[in-house]
Amino acid sequence: MNFETININQEGAILTVTINRPRKLNALSIKVLTEMKILLKTIREKNEFDIKGMILTGAGDKAFIAGADIKEMSQMNPREGENFGKLGQEVTTLFEALPIPIIACVNGYALGGGCEMAMACDFIYASQQAAFGQPEVSLGLIPGFGGCVRLLRFVGAGKAKELIYSGKIVGAVEAKEIGLVNRIFKTKTEMFEAAHEVLELMFTKSPIAISICKKVINAVDGENINDGLEIEKQGFRESFESPEKIEGVAAFLEKRKPVFNQSLIPTFQKRA
Numbered sequence: 001m002n003f004e005t006i007n008i009n010q011e012g013a014i015l016t017v018t019i020n021r022p023r024k025l026n027a028l029s030i031k032v033l034t035e036m037k038i039l040l041k042t043i044r045e046k047n048e049f050d051i052k053g054m055i056l057t058g059a060g061d062k063a064f065i066a067g068a069d070i071k072e073m074s075q076m077n078p079r080e081g082e083n084f085g086k087l088g089q090e091v092t093t094l095f096e097a098l099p100i101p102i103i104a105c106v107n108g109y110a111l112g113g114g115c116e117m118a119m120a121c122d123f124i125y126a127s128q129q130a131a132f133g134q135p136e137v138s139l140g141l142i143p144g145f146g147g148c149v150r151l152l153r154f155v156g157a158g159k160a161k162e163l164i165y166s167g168k169i170v171g172a173v174e175a176k177e178i179g180l181v182n183r184i185f186k187t188k189t190e191m192f193e194a195a196h197e198v199l200e201l202m203f204t205k206s207p208i209a210i211s212i213c214k215k216v217i218n219a220v221d222g223e224n225i226n227d228g229l230e231i232e233k234q235g236f237r238e239s240f241e242s243p244e245k246i247e248g249v250a251a252f253l254e255k256r257k258p259v260f261n262q263s264l265i266p267t268f269q270k271r272a
């Protein structure tokens with residue numbers, strides 16, 4: 001299979017999928033998400049690679065994935081924004097639907113949609129250079145690829161709210177402390193070696209038993225997660241309807257700080 005924005009490399013039973021737009025910090029454009037969806041659906045429907053495990057990573061040394069493509073989002077109306085969110089959510093759900101272990105190997109920024117892709121994998125390994133966050137509120141947006149729902153699952157409601165409301169970016173050590181990251185490695189090479197090693201260990205166990213464990217663990221609160229994803233999809237659309245999205249996204253593209261209207265607090269206004 002040939003793709004323009006993702007590389008795939010198979011070593012034995014392990015498929016490494018690398019998002020390959022390093023000059024744009026591997027931002028998730030419609031093209032990237034569409035290619036990922038095709039790849040994951042092909043693997044799920046006819047395991048043509050005959051793989052037992054996967055690694056997701058990003059090209060270059062600076063980023064795993066720095067989020068959804070902000071330039072593309074700047075051109076989207078609310079309906080297109082909703083469809084974009086749906087596409088991103090579909091990709092995250094496909095990772096969870098694959099009956100094999102999947103590890104996110106994060107070297108550099110895993111922000112917004114990038115953090116969301118990492119959390120759709122089974123667990124996360126990080127290099128010392130890794131940094132995580134859901135900075136969407138800086139853009140007048142909300143996490144739209146399952147971040148509101150899955151960050152809650154990884155770190156609990158309090159930490160999830162602190163990170164999402166503040167848009168704060170945390171390093172690998174703090175990400176491990178709050179339970180987002182399983183292990184930290186000095187170098188990228190050590191991280192990939194450890195990911196291969198743990199997958200090889202898993203390959204000595206029953207693949208059917210592992211696939212059932214994955215289904216059961218992901219099904220805990222599964223219905224709530226599906227409900228949450230639906231609510232998040234509507235919320236993502238709603239954020240595209242707000243003037244704050246226009247300001248936030250324009251500020252990023254113009255490389256300046258956004259100026260948000262602090263007197264605009266819609267819910268309070270409705271209640272008054």
Ligand code: CAA
Pocket residue numbers: 023024025027028066067068069070071088109111112113114116135136139141142143144145147
């Ligand atoms: N979308 C599109 N382009 C992006 C991008 C993104 N998410 N992140 C970085 N880029 C581009 C930059 O525009 C820049 O392109 P140009 O060279 O053409 O100007 C290039 O990648 C390099 O980035 P910077 O010059 O900004 O690099 P830096 O080292 O100064 O900063 C950074 C790095 C802090 C990660 C900064 O790039 C940044 O803040 N990126 C955006 C992070 C973000 O807000 N992500 C969330 C996106 S919204 C989302 O993901 C919604 C969702 O839930 C679905």
